[in-house]
Amino acid sequence: MKNADISAPKAAVLGLQHLLAMYSGSVLVPILIGASLHFSSEQMTYLVSIDIFMCGVATALQIFSNKIFGIGLPVVLGCAVQAVAPLILIGQKFDFQTMYGAIIAAGLFVFLIGGFFAKLRKLFPPLVTGTLITVIGLSLIPVAFQNLGGGSTAAKDFGSMTNLAVGAFTVLLILAFNVWGRGFVRSIAILIGLIGGTVLAGFLGMVSFAPVAEASWFHVPTPFYFGVPHFEWSSIVTMILISLVSMVESTGVFFALGDVVERKIESEDLKKGYRAEGLAVLLGGIFNTFPYTTFSQNVGLVQLSGIKTRKPVMFSALFLILLGLLPKIGALATIIPSPVLGGAMLVMFGMVAVQGIRMLQQVDFHNDKNLLVAAVSIGLGLGVTTQPEIVQALPETLQLLFGSGILMASVSAVLLNWIFNSKTPQPELETKDGLNEKDE
Template sequence: MQQLTHEVSHHKAFVLGIQHLLAMYSGAVAVPLLIGTALHFTSPQMTYLVSIDIFMCGLATFLQLMRNRYFGIGLPVILGCAIQAVAPLKMIGKTYSIGTMYGSIIVAGIFVFLIAGVFAKIRRFFPPVVTGSLITVIGLTLIPIAVQNLGGGTATSASFGNLRALFIGGITILIILGIQFWGKGFIRSIAVLIGLIGGTLIAGMMGMVSLKPVAQAAWFHFPQPFFFGTPRFALSPSLTMIIIALVSMVESTGVFFALGNLLDRETTAADLKRGYRAEGLAVILGGIFNTFPYTTFSQNVGLLELSGIRTKRPIYWAAGLLMIMGLLPKIGALATIIPTPVLGGAMLVMFSMISVQGIRMLGNVDFTDERNPLIVAISIGAGLGVAVYPNIFQALPHALQLFLGNGIVVASICAVGLNALLHHKEITAPTDNSR
């Protein structure tokens, strides 16, 4: 695949930034829509919630991009709402109060910032056999989401998998593949964007696109700290959100290593510490501005692989555009008109590429060592199994369910634990990269 790692012009970076934005937009707005609906927010409250969420996605991304001695990993990464926080936040909002929900987010952000240095010391426990397994699981666990969107978005619906949805999703995939095979240079690098636009235009001709969200959106919205009231603090909700924050940190670790591998750059403990701190700051700001916890979005890793352009300039554009869209909801609503099957088709290509990257990393593992196949097999098998049936841990205490109900976390525990157990004699030798 063509790799363009040099700096691109501003107008090309702008277009690439739009592509990154559209790739993550549905995941970013899903969290406020799910939580706002569950807590019976009014229409003005929902408008604020979605707008400020998009604005904060941009700001959180800037924090991660702007590498300095204190925070920011400086990799081409986009931050968005942590989807694993939806169920706990709905529970806290209903059982306690909205103020307690945001207070627990602030506590979790402070926790992440404070333990960043300690958590970063796990670097030596992530050789290729671990990171390759983890990145493979990240991609494989995202694929069902893509397929669900491809079929129409709601698997329990009677219309799920209807021919129109499958047709338009398939057309989107074919457009992306066609551009990848026959496109050249910059056109090839924006294959996903062209697929999204082409799929949406064809869907519009079939009556599957509505401009109503754009017409109903407000022209301007400005962020307000504590829009829904003063934060409140309680022990149980705070501990719950700390567990969710740890889950996000594990996922982000896999993404950081995946990006380092893409850029052929070693991800050091210092890099990890700055990355975790940036996420901690983003989570704190999420609580202050009454949005949600923010974490590294893995879907954009697949887009970097597909486009071949891996500089930060397009991500800066994406972050800036997200902030503008958060201030101008009518512009932000334009991204919501993309039909779900079109997004599903694009997601299927991107998420699959993440798994391919993990498989490539596993290619560097010495499988003549009989311990390594066991590590890969058990970690990937356990991770995928839990992703399909997270209720397997329903007999455990609720706090453990929150932690172990995530397939990526289970895969990480298995891979790191087995590697430390089976390679305990070599674990102190960081120069051995064959494991």
């Protein structure tokens, strides 16, 4: 089946697969922030619904490329998890309006500096990009295992045989359909694993339909739902710094997807990609939801499915918008148990890491300088990810930055590569077949 020939029904099913892969991670952000800031049940209902709606809008801004914004790759955007801690701090120290004012200012900042940031493309040769993608994938594996065990280490049944069995069944189902499946069935192996794992979990009494029963039927997005935004400088600076972290992470995802779909990513592409994210963050502040960023797990999904066109993601965007307007239907995706999600995440995040390793194959590791750049950067990235308490003595703002393994790996790789290789021409990232799009 050629990617260009994929039918609308099949693209819709693939789009549903993308949606389910990112849904829980994105919904988790408003739930965590809302619970920490003591939102009412009515406010929480709004928060989750508008979050899903804006995920669809943000995704559409990226995939429908034009001369001003949108990278035009099969990317899915969701709430930036790295924004959770700083937003809770801002909300607790000030108020909701200040929190959303900072988000609006950060979105405007990202949109305005998109062109400048894109000019730094030469700082991201295969050595840097491959290292970054490898760290992104490996640093997310603990998240997959936490879900595999039951979602929270504080849960009484965390690591229970039931949770592990359901997670293992999901992984085996995905592997079976990916290895022995053919054509379209093989491309939806993740979706089959999620559905099959949820069915098994249902028989074991692990599935609750309470979220569906409690959700309303229809919801209308409302700008400035929590009031007129307030703009406070320290909150704005904090969110701008977090946005820069997201931009670095998105840079790696853009290059990884470009490698998967065999398209060379130019500075112009990056500029439009950053601008789309800036618009998404800006709209998130206006509609009183949260910052959005490119989700890396969907890179592994594109790689696994083998479907490299934007059509499935277009359906994902449409589904997300509809689910945001119809909360009761949207709540159906929340019934998937954590062990099932953990099993699927394990496969997808592993694929992201391997994608980074494959990009590093283009690097000459007979050169000890290149070896050191990758070794130190991966070590720093994974070290901070597994031991974030190491930066607890730093000021809170610096903790938010240096506590990010992805940012640490990025800064390390860029700086060390610049120090060691600034006088040595670095090869540009090649596509799968060793050809850039313009060469074909």
